[in-house]
Amino acid sequence: RGANGVLLITTKRGSDTEGKFFVSYDGKMGWSRPTMFPKELSGYEWGVLKNAGALHDGTLPVYTDAELQKLKDGSDPDHYANENIMDRFFKTGKYNQQNVSVTGGNKNISLFGSLGYLDQTAMWGDVSNFKRYTVRTNIDFTVPAHAPIGFALSGNYRDAHSPSLSSADIVGNMWRLNPTSPIFYSNGGAVGFVNRNPYQDLH
Numbered sequence: 001r002g003a004n005g006v007l008l009i010t011t012k013r014g015s016d017t018e019g020k021f022f023v024s025y026d027g028k029m030g031w032s033r034p035t036m037f038p039k040e041l042s043g044y045e046w047g048v049l050k051n052a053g054a055l056h057d058g059t060l061p062v063y064t065d066a067e068l069q070k071l072k073d074g075s076d077p078d079h080y081a082n083e084n085i086m087d088r089f090f091k092t093g094k095y096n097q098q099n100v101s102v103t104g105g106n107k108n109i110s111l112f113g114s115l116g117y118l119d120q121t122a123m124w125g126d127v128s129n130f131k132r133y134t135v136r137t138n139i140d141f142t143v144p145a146h147a148p149i150g151f152a153l154s155g156n157y158r159d160a161h162s163p164s165l166s167s168a169d170i171v172g173n174m175w176r177l178n179p180t181s182p183i184f185y186s187n188g189g190a191v192g193f194v195n196r197n198p199y200q201d202l203h
Contacts, residue, residue, distance in 0.1 A: 012103070012112050012138065021104030021111075032093035032123055043082035043179040044072040071180060081182035085174045088183055089198055091125040105140075112138040122162075124170075127202045131159040165201050174198045 041049070047068050051061040063071070070080040101114035114136045122128030134156040141149040163170060173196050177183075182191050183199055190199050 012101075012114075019104070019106045021102055024101045024103070026097075026099045028095070028097045030095040032095065034090065034123065037086045037090075040084055040086065041179055042071075043080065044068060046179050047071045077182055078185050079182075081180055083177070083179045083181060083183055085177055085179070085183075085198070089124050089174060089202070091121075091123060093123045094119070094121045096120070108142055110140045112136075122167075124202055128162045129160070130162075133157045163202050170198060170201050173201055 047063040051063055051068075054061050067080060070076045071082060074080075074082055096119045097117070099114060099116045101112065103110075103112045105111050114134075116132070116134035118130070118132040120130045134154075136154040137152070139151040141151075143149065165173075177198070183197060184190055191197055192200070
């Protein structure tokens with residue numbers, strides 16, 4: 001702490017270790033995934049319930065028997081799909097952090113140096129990826145009858161990729177889709193929607 005409420009941050013420095021150097025390593029790895037998903041209806045179950053709702057409202061069925069059969073057997077996935085949005089989009093996110101540092105010195109010079117690496121992906125796979133590389137070096141010289149001299153170098157490089165929408169918007173768009181809406185056509189192309197296709201949001 002400094003005067004007038006100023007907060008001074010001091011990074012790690014080397015120390016007098018009688019000419020010896022010590023190497024430290026710290027590594028963390030982890031995975032992230034939602035612990036629970038709501039159970040989704042199949043395309044056929046959705047269609048049956050839509051017809052039941054129409055019957056209750058006194059209107060015509062939304063799906064004919066032939067269309068319900070297509071939802072059930074998957075014979076026309078381009079128009080009568082059976083999508084599971086959660087299985088389609090949610091992956092297992094990865095977290096990998098590695099750090100190596102060296103410290104040592106004697107009465108005249110002390111050294112601290114570190115290298116760091118971080119790699120993290122989101123729960124919908126590599127489409128959201130953050131990588132960071134860091135380096136830091138602190139060297140201190142003690143000159144008799146003079147003020148101490150220090151040298152500090154630090155730097156980091158970041159490589160980040162993420163969708164243009166927020167996570168809340170992406171998940172919200174996923175929940176807006178019913179299981180009869182195809183995400184991809186049978187030829188592999190992404191389907192376009194008025195309410196957006198989550199695949200297009202992500203990519």
